[in-house]
Amino acid sequence: MDCDGVPLIDDSADGVERPPKDRLLSLLDQVEAHVERLRRETLLLEERRDSLFTTLDTIRNSELFNELQETDKEDIQKYLERVTTRCMTVEILVRTDRDEQQEEALFQVNRFIDGLVVSFKTDPTNTRSKCRSFIAACSSQPEVPCDKAFESALLGCALDDQKKIKKRLHGLYTYIDQCAVVAQEIEE
Numbered sequence: 001m002d003c004d005g006v007p008l009i010d011d012s013a014d015g016v017e018r019p020p021k022d023r024l025l026s027l028l029d030q031v032e033a034h035v036e037r038l039r040r041e042t043l044l045l046e047e048r049r050d051s052l053f054t055t056l057d058t059i060r061n062s063e064l065f066n067e068l069q070e071t072d073k074e075d076i077q078k079y080l081e082r083v084t085t086r087c088m089t090v091e092i093l094v095r096t097d098r099d100e101q102q103e104e105a106l107f108q109v110n111r112f113i114d115g116l117v118v119s120f121k122t123d124p125t126n127t128r129s130k131c132r133s134f135i136a137a138c139s140s141q142p143e144v145p146c147d148k149a150f151e152s153a154l155l156g157c158a159l160d161d162q163k164k165i166k167k168r169l170h171g172l173y174t175y176i177d178q179c180a181v182v183a184q185e186i187e188e
Contacts (some may be wrong), residue, residue, distance in 0.1 A: 002164050039094050046092040047167065050161070054171055058178055089181045096160040105156030109165055112150050119177060138166040 017150040018026075059065060060080055083148060098106065112134065136142030137151035154162060 007149075014168070032083070042094050043094060049087060049090055049092060052087050052173065054175065056087070057175065061179060062084070064127060089180045094160075096158050097159050101163070105153050106158075106161050108153035109150070109157060109161075112147075112153065113168065116172065120179075124176065124179065128173070128176050131169060131176060135166070135169045135173060138162065138169065138181060 043187040060077075065073065065076060116127055116131055116134070119130070130147065132144050134150050136144050136146035137148075137154055139146075154165060157165065
């Protein structure tokens with residue numbers, strides 16, 4: 001990288017005269033490597049932002065928050081809303097190219113995951129088990145039996161989508177576990 005943060009692309013022929021096509025291919029290979037690095041870095045930023053949202057939700061649902069006096073709870077809620085709104089101003093997008101079949105598969109997977117979120121409110125225990133079976137479908141060596149219908153839809157997705165889905169499910173599973181711990185503490 002140069003001092004402006006722009007990647008350096010080396011057009012030197014290393015003392016060897018190469019045909020123009022070979023030189024251009026070499027340049028394009030370098031640019032492609034920079035594009036892939038940029039995609040990876042952007043995806044990491046997206047994960048960091050999502051992690052912040054998860055942390056805010058965890059705070060919002062924590063026992064410590066529930067123990068606050070009503071006036072203090074209102075102050076903290078306003079602060080949470082302000083930070084959440086500020087976090088929402090950060091937009092990160094790495095587009096994944098998909099064919100029609102991959103779009104349909106992603107739609108099906110999202111329907112499965114949305115079903116988990118909805119069922120969590122009424123049946124947290126079974127939702128936790130179902131989430132684990134979805135995570136197992138994302139693994140080459142599952143610890144529990146996987147949900148075959150979910151696995152079939154998942155395998156139709158683009159590879160980038162499969163990675164995101166796996167992370168999303170792990171995040172959801174962590175959230176479900178945290179809510180279970182909070183619920184157990186309240187019962188005690």
